Structure formats: structure tokens, C-alpha cells
Amino acid sequence: MYSFEFEKPSTIAEAVAALGAEEAQALGGGQTLIPTLKQRLAAPAKLVSLSGIAELKGVCVEDDGALAIGGGTTHATVAREAADKYPALADLASHIGDPAVRNRGTIGGSLANNDPSACYPAAVLASGATIRTNSRDIAADDFFQGMFTTALADGEIITSVRFPVPQAANYQKFLQPASRFALVGVFVARFADGVRVAVTGASEDGVFRWTEAEQALSADFRPDAVKDLKVDPSGMIGDLHGSKEYRAHLVGVMTRRAVAAAG
């Protein structure tokens, strides 16, 4: 990696100030950024570690029953502490990467990176979560803006994510055989006012909502309700591990399995 300045503030305010510097870059758990730096594919002048900020960490239930997770909370913590509050989300967190990744990687880091094959974006979008930053609240529907692109401004920090807890939910991930990221991952969440379905891994535009499936499942929350729906392969990712057509097909399979598992 190239040389850089390093700061490890202990408050959000200090972190925001540090990120105001020229070519400064926030560092969450480093599970994407550190390998990128080691390959010399990024050259920030300054790294601002968020891992020393206590107020970014933790899982709690808010007054209205929503689950709030600090942006600096690791996947392992979510897997453990959200298990009885939002089991589908905890299960998703428990299957990200391997133990080393889960004990370093953070929800804020994952969302800010918005890898098109990451798991968390599917949960956030399907849950209709709100991303809270140091300066504003952003609805999930507005947050994800395509592969590796989000609504975050330079220097903006995800302080927490607020998840409305659905009546039933499930995440089904079909693994890309090499990376074990999602080749296709589908998160289905059933709320009193309808069902939301979010798909990761499949689209060239990153995570997306499968609205036809949402409508069908809102009317009839059974796997059969979506068995005749087809996803258009155009716009899907086609690569070594699966064609556009295969990914489009898997979206349907994983959706049906998620509905069946959500019960």
C-alpha cells in the first residue's frame, strides 16, 4: 500500500472533522478497503478509522419497536444481539464471509461500499430501513444508487440503521462458488401493509426491489404466488459464475425459498 496519514477519533464529531481533510477516507472494518489499499488500487491521503467511536456501536430496540444498529457494529455482534429481535437479519449477518470478516466488518461499512453482491443491502432495502448519517436520515429506497454508489456525500458517516421489524422475513443466498458472496440473494419481508422483496448479487445496477413479486406476495404470501413470474435477464450480471439468464432464474428460485422459509 501507499503511505497515508491515520487518525482514530473517538467521537462522530471528530471523525466528521477529520474527514473534511483533502482525500480523506473513512475506514470501517476494512474488509474491502484494506485489500484494496494493499493492491495499491486506492491511495487516500488520510484514513479515518471509525472503530474507536463507541456511539457508533451497538444494537437496540427503539420505542416504536424498530431495531437500531450502530453503523460501526460488526456482523458478529448483529448476528448475536439481533437474534431474538429480528432473526432473519441476524441470520443474514451470521452468514456474511467467514468469522474473521464477521468480527471486523461493519454494517455501515458494507452499506457505504454497496458491493452489488453484498448481503446487507438486501436486508436494508427489503426492510424499508432508514440510514441515519451524521447529517440526515436517508430512506433505503433513496440510498442505493447503483453498483458501489450510494446517496452518501463525501465525508458523510452512517451513524446507525433503523430497521422496522417485519412480521415474517427470510434471506436466501445462493453462493458464488469462489467468493461465497451472493451470486443471487433475496430478502423477503412481510409487513402488515405489504411485502417487500429485495434482490442482491444479480443486477448490474446493484440491489433492487422486485416489485412484481411484492405485489403478488402482498396478495398471497405463498411460494406459488410467484412461481410464474419471470425476471428479465437483461440488466442482470453475466460472468464466469453464471449467465444473465441463470441469475434471472435464481431470483425466482430464491424468492420462493425465502417465502417458504419465512412461513
Add this chain to the structure above:
Amino acid sequence: MPKDSGIGASSKRREDVRFLTGAGNYTDDINIHGQAYVYFLRSDIAHGRINSIDTADAEAMPGVVRVFTGADFEGVGGMPCGWQVTDRHGQPMQEPPHPILAQGKVRHVGDPIAAVVADSLEQARDAAEAIAFDIEELPAVVDMREAAKGGATKVHDDLTSNICYDWVLGETDDAKVDEVFQNAAHVTTLELTNNRLVANPMEPRVCVAEYSRGTDEYTLYTTSQNPHVIRLLMCAFVLGLPEHKVRVVAPDVGGGFGTKIFHYAEEAFCTFAAKACNRPVKWTASRSEAFMSDAQGRDHVTKIELALDSDNNFVGLRTDTLANMGAYLSTFSSSVPTWLHGTLMAGNYKTPVIQVNVKAIFTNTVPVDAYRGAGRPEATFQLERVIDKAARELGVDPIKLRRQNFITEFPYDTPVALTYDTGDYNGTMDKLEAAADIAGFPARRAESEARGKLRGLGVNCYIEACGIAPSNIVGMLGARAGLYDAATVRVNATGTISVMVGAHSHGQGHETAFPQVVAEMIGIDESMVEIVHGDTSKIPFGMGTYGSRSLAVCGSAMVRATEKIINKAKKIAAHLLEASEADIELKDGQFTVAGTDKSVAWGDVTLTAYVPHNFPLEDIEPGLEETAFYDPANFTFPAGAYACEVEVDPETGKVTIERFTAADDFGNIVNPMIVDGQVHGGIGQGIGQALLENCVYDENGQLLSASYMDYAMPRADDVPFYTVDHSSQTPCTHNPLGVKGCGEAGAIGSPPAVVNAVIDALQSGGKTVDHIDMPVSPSRVWAAMNG
């Protein structure tokens, strides 16, 4: 009763204590005072003409010792190929130069353009970014079929084409082969690809080199399976150094799988640079470099045809293979698709007429060479896949069809140049059918189907040729090396023994298994025997470890040297016991005069050898140390039968291996636990090839599977618990231990079993799928089912 020590005992691997407690000494653990670091600037394009390289700015960077380019190696030899193949017209293969650093052109992504030596790795890397070069990109030659055509862009301008050689083995008269096929009752044809693999040993390649100005001596520490071979090739062919001034050490090595057999440019570079810079130098490959500079494996495209008569007897076999050499000839690359592949096409079957055609092709990709099995997996895969297809076309049981065509009488001369000394293929198949519970398969299939899954059973056989030999024959076939091995048994005064062996252990467990043999022969405890390997300054000139040869070849040398020791020790014992040498018996570490209670202990004899106060000095010399070189009379021929059961998820195409059973005939076995481990590892790699691994270049020669994000290695949950049965044992007839070798069997025998099982599963689901190329990934299975 299983033995608890000696030959046949599952002695625990003594080397694992240091490996598992972090006490191993790997090449990257070696650091020499004052060492500088090497960084190779590697080509990021597959094919280009070097117009200029300007290193001035880089030389001026902080910490830089020196920057090297191809021009620094004008007077130095290139990387040699160790096997000259003669083509079907009697002409030698085309053998292009392979410079240490690129000269004139770059020919694959990863080809080194320049090397920076600096005080730190980061400084070397910084300086490499300051090297200015003008490389004009040329069209890349990637697809072998295109590369073989006349008028294709040439990888090497000075060669006549991209065809390294066009080779034939077996029946060379095309008309005779045509006649067999015309008269056949049935012909089964299959076109398939044997996917390119990256070996991926856990430890990447590393070199540390130092030069002593005072003594003009070099030491190279390197991650090698055969330090003497490296020393010979580097001294004699590349750098022109006297061997006695060069020491090559391969300390603990974290896996080789073939890719650490070869002499690499980085080894020669570091040795050269240590003198040129008058500094010790160190290079440690990153994983990314391993992907683009370690010799890769397999990569054959084959059409195979099997002819059968009306009774389903195999009457003819014809194959046409394109074998990818990559951009340069790696050390043993040329031998893999020929003498290690064509010679195995008879398999376990008495097919009377066989013709094997192989064209080796240069492409703008990383060089291809031996990888666990080396040619034999490619042969086995084609043959066992086409037999399975034939059985399906004919509507006969695939096991029955195989049994009907088995070779049953030995020795057997195949039509493709080998003589199998021994085997019992029906006996081994019997073991497999029992161990795999083939009879219970229909019930298991029904249970899978009740869960909505397709279940398939795949069975196949394999034969392997290990311990390539004898040297005079392989010399006639083009080998530029001997294939004997050597061992020195040094008995110490107190009776402990150091055995210096030419074989190298990088996972095989030699440090445990070899002492079991010596301890058994003498009747002493295994802990009294230690193996020394991997250092040319300590061991006799042996040829190293590959091709499952260590025990069969080097172990035989060790037995011969131990026999010499015992013979001499008996002379000493006879003197001490005042008896005739002919009456001395050695048992349980005691020399006894036959028929009496007079005896002397091993330790008394060994002490006498080195404190020869009461010693027959007029007859024999003091001391107790013997060396033997062993050149085998023939290959050994391990063989086996494997069964794989898979479940296929019809919705996603995902294949899950539910059961895997291996019945192998390795002849006699020294350590059953280590043999089990070798087979487990081999099957794991075979399943990796069959289901997951694939090295892929795009049409521009860019490596798409350049990291673990895209190159799928098998993980623990990708493989089942294995059932292995080694009770079928026909000992090798020509080596003293009767051993055959077990290191590659799993990787050879398992890929066809997996693919046969997947095809069986799909057929059971009503899909008329004849073949899916490896890796049989979910997307490929789904595409085949929906094609």
C-alpha cells in the same frame, strides 16, 4: 492386529508437531542480515512488443539497489525444458527461448518485464511504478484451436507456427485404425475439455539467495520439490555456475502439487542478483503473482472415440488432443501430454488398437506443466467418460462393461508403450462395490427423489504410472534427466540413524514413513531414525519428489543402503561374537549367533564401528555409513476404482457430493493413515477440478480468475467424508518394498466419478445430457438441463 510401529503401522506424523505449533521453517521464515527485496514488474497485457524500457527514474528512487531488465541477461542462458519430445515425423519439438526477464516481447500476463532490488519491498514496488516502458500491444493468442491454424499470430516470431509438436503414440498407421472403426459394431464419440487449473499450494513461491564474495559460493533457499534438480538446471543451463559452488536448500515447503518441481526464472534471478548486488536478496510471491507466474495445470481439449464389437468388447480407441503449453515451455511441460498422458490411454482395459494424437500449442497464457497426476488425470477422464457414455448408449451396466474389458493377465504389454507388472482390477472393483454399497444405491436414489433431488451414481477406474523409470528408457524418450534416486544411511556411534534422502517431503509425511522402514529392517524404535532432506549440501544427488515416486524410488534406495548397513554390521557382530558371519541373525535390534543364546545389541555394534578397539580392521573399514542409488526397472502401476454419489438440485443445478468411495491398489503400504490422507487430499483436489476450479482467460489473454474471488478452491463443506479401502494389494513386482505410490491417485480417479455421477443424476431426471465440461458448476448444470 494393526501394528503399532514399523511397516504397516499408522504412526502419527512426527513433522506435524512443528507444522501445527508454528515451529516450521519455511523459506519466507529465512531472513539474512542485510538482505534486499525483489519486486518483479510484470506485464499486464498478454502479448506485446517491447520497444523501450527506461529505468533511470526508478534507479534514482529511495532505497533502490539496482533495476534489472532483460538486457542484463543477454549473455545468460534461458530457462530450460527438461524433456525433448520428438514429433510424428521424427523431428524435435519447437523449443523457443525463455529468458529470465522478458526480451523483445512479453508473452503472457505476469511475464516479468523488469526487477527492482531495493532495501524494502515497498521501496522496490514504488520504484517499479517509476519504470517507464513502451510496449506495443499485439493480438493475443488464447484459443488453442485458433492458435493451431496456419496464419495465426505467433507467440514466438522465430518459430514456424504455434505448434510445439504434433505427436502420435500407439498404432501409427491411420488406415489400420480406420479399419478397426469401420468394422466396429458401435462407436462412441465424446468431445471434452480438461479444465485449466491453478495449483494453489498454501505457501506461495519464495526465494532467498546469498553470495559469499570470500568463497565465491552461492546459497539459494527456495520452495522446491527437488533441490538437486534446481541446482543442476540453474547451474548447467541458465547461469553457468559450477555446481560445487552452489547450495540449494528447500526447507519446509507448504505444498507443491507439481508446481514446485520446476525451475523458475525467479530462482535464477535471485541467485544472479545476489552476486550482482553483493547483497542477499529475497522474493516472496504474493498470491496474485502465484496466479500469474506459477505453472498451471491440465488444459487439454480432446476428441475421443471408442470402438466396440457386437459383444461390447473394446476393439479400438482413438484420441485427438490439443494440449496448451502456455507462452513458454516450463521444465517438464512437454512430457505431460505425451509420455505421461498418451501412455495411460489403455487404462485398465485390453483394447488392442490405440492411437493417441497430441498437438502441443503455444498461447499467450501462463505456462502449463505437471499438476498432481500430470497427464494421467487427463487420460483417465477421457477414457472413463467415453466408457460411461458407451455403456449408456448400449444400455449396459457401466461396471459390467468395464469388468468385461479389464486386463486380467500380467505382465501386460499395452499398445501404448507400457508393461503393467501386476494388478487385480476385478478384485479392486469387488472391494469398491462392497465399500460403496452399490447395491443400496436404488434405495438412496428413491430417498433423494422423495426430497425433490436427483441422485446419480458415477463409477470409474483408473490406472496410474508412478516412479517414472528406468533412466535409460526415459532418456531415449527425450528426458534430459535421470530418474533414479539416492539415500545415505548414516548410523551414529550410539545407534541412532540419520537418513539423507533425495526425495523431498512437502506434505507427504516422509519424515514419519521412511523411518518406519529402516526401523523395521533393523528392529529398532522409529524414534531412533531421522530423515534429512531438502539441502544439496547434506543429501546425495537425488531427483526429488513428484509423480508419486518417493517411496517406490527413493525408498528403494534407502532399503538398499540399509541392507548394506546390515551386512556390514553383521560382519562387526560376527567379530564381536567370534562367530561366522553366515551364522549371524538380526532380529529386534539384536545380533544373534544362530542356534545359540550368544548375542550383541545394535548399539554395541554401532559403537564398535566408531570406536574400533575390537574391530576387524584388516577386513573392513571403521564407520557405518552407506549410500545407494536406485534406478527402477519399470514404472509402478497403482490402480483403483472409485464411486461417487451426487445429489443435483433440479431448481438451481447445484451438485452436492453425498458419498465418495475409493478402492485403491497401492501394493504394500507402509503407513495406512498417511496413505488415507494422501488419498483424501487427492480426491479433494479432484472434486475441486470437477465441481469448482477453473482458470479462465478472456479473448485478450487477461486472467479472469486471478484471485480467490473468482477462482473457486474446494472448501471443507464442498467435500463429503470419504470411504477409502486399500485392502486390494498386489505388490509391485520389481521394487524391494513392493510399493506403488499413492500421492496422485485421488486426483486422477475422482473427476470422472463426479461427472459420471452428475450425468447419471440428470439422466434419471429425464434429461438427455451426455456431457458437461468441468467444472460442473451450478450454472453449467442448469444450462445443460435447460439447453
